[in-house]
């Protein structure tokens with residue numbers, strides 16, 4: 001499913017009207033009916049059935065006015081409150097306002113601060129507040145009377161339903177324009193906006209419901225807007241159904257270069273996640289001195305002890321053995337707990353030059369790359385990099401705050417520049433492909449911000465790649481499954497007590513939830 005900004009949505013609106021001849025007032029009618037459907041569901045839980053619909057003078061307000069008519073028609077007590085200069089009302093909204101007046105629905109304009117106390121009372125007394133002030137047309141900081149009205153809405157304990165996007169959240173990036181409505185539910189029209197998905201805006205949406213309002217699907221498919229939401233259907237289509245006549249060789253040979261003294265846990269978590277993601281075979285190259293520990297901790301993986309140059313750390317002297325095992329594998333992952341050494345840069349350079357299989361780079365491999373990004377150009381096969389925002393900052397020399405203000409763009413630029421698939425972990429995790437496409441993940445929770453969670457994701461990516469899944473699809477499915485497993489763990493344990501091992505334990509169930517077996 002595409003995720004759009006206001007400009008792209010307007011383009012699709014215009015295409016629907018100009019190329020398909022669907023009048024805007026029809027789209028508004030569909031929008032109002034879709035909103036009505038959701039309000040009726042929410043009203044079912046409310047004692048008080050009165051609805052106050054707070055409208056702006058644009059088409060978002062128009063959607064609210066259409067919903068008012070349908071609710072009135074169904075016998076619900078409706079109050080419509082239009083903020084601002086009614087003379088500026090959009091054409092389609094005016095058509096609907098005039099109909100409401102003929103139906104003698106209670107419709108008033110809020111034009112002065114002195115109207116706010118009365119409105120506040122109405123908002124506190126009703127069962128549902130509908131926020132139809134701003135949608136994708138919000139284009140500056142919210143001030144003055146509208147600011148006071150949004151403050152009044154947020155001060156009540158009344159259930160709030162926002163149309164398309166909570167008013168005050170910018171559709172293009174989720175920025176809060178001074179103040180925004182805190183919604184219990186947002187009825188998103190046709191396609192999610194970036195502001196519905198990206199924080200901080202995503203925090204204001206409450207439960208999100210996407211409703212079709214009649215924009216032709218073929219027009220949406222033809223749009224080359226690059227941002228997509230990762231959905232369960234998308235992941236289900238990616239995960240191969242298993243044939244009966246198969247053996248472990250069919251599910252690939254994964255190879256991991258990981259671990260160093262004190263960091264065997266990272267290697268262990270990655271290995272477990274590789275196998276729990278369905279890979280057939282797994283070898284893990286670890287420093288010789290850690291072999292006994294790993295042999296004890298890992299039952300299903302084969303350890304490949306490397307004669308270490310420096311105790312407990314993989315070094316360039318091991319490269320022969322690493323390359324040889326790599327050439328017998330279907331995917332190689334480097335970095336979890338490897339230790340930050342200049343040696344690792346050399347190991348990476350050799351691997352990049354020799355690899356004909358997909359490469360997954362995480363943690364210390366990314367930190368090593370921070371000094372030597374140019375060696376990424378040596379890679380001839382597919383590469384998936386999995387930085388969290390801090391590692392991305394070191395990789396790009398862009399401050400963390402700036403990355404978080406523009407996650408999608410920064411991830412996309414890096415992927416294109418270095419011809420790699422980039423998983424930028426965080427809220428939200430972004431998967432960016434060198435061909436310019438972006439996939440935004442919305443599964444997962446703050447409980448996953450715990451040591452080792454990233455090692456598990458690396459293992460899932462590696463495990464799916466081992467099974468021959470196309471790299472971009474493996475990255476998409478991995479971040480989604482990682483989040484679903486984390487959500488299952490949080491549902492069982494809460495967000496505080498959740499540790500990375502719990503995500504690994506829930507992973508098979510997450511896969512089963514999607515694949516069905």
Ligand SMILES: NC(=O)C1=CN([C@@H]2O[C@H](COP(=O)(O)OP(=O)(O)OC[C@H]3O[C@@H](n4cnc5c(N)ncnc54)[C@H](O)[C@@H]3O)[C@@H](O)[C@H]2O)[C@H](O)CC1
Pocket residue numbers: 009012013024027028031056057058059060061062063090133134135136137138139140141142143146163164165177189190213215
């Ligand atoms: N295909 C669809 O998604 C459809 C969406 N519809 C609805 O239309 C809105 C977008 O409507 P638009 O008229 O462009 O603007 P808004 O209603 O979002 O904003 C109203 C108006 O407010 C002015 N404005 C902007 N920022 C501020 C501010 N900070 N302070 C004061 N005034 C401000 C600006 O002039 C805007 O025009 C979309 O979200 C959907 O809800 C269609 O109804 C159906 C098709």
Ligand SMILES: [K+]
Pocket residue numbers: 060131132133134135162163164165166167
């Ligand atoms: K709104």
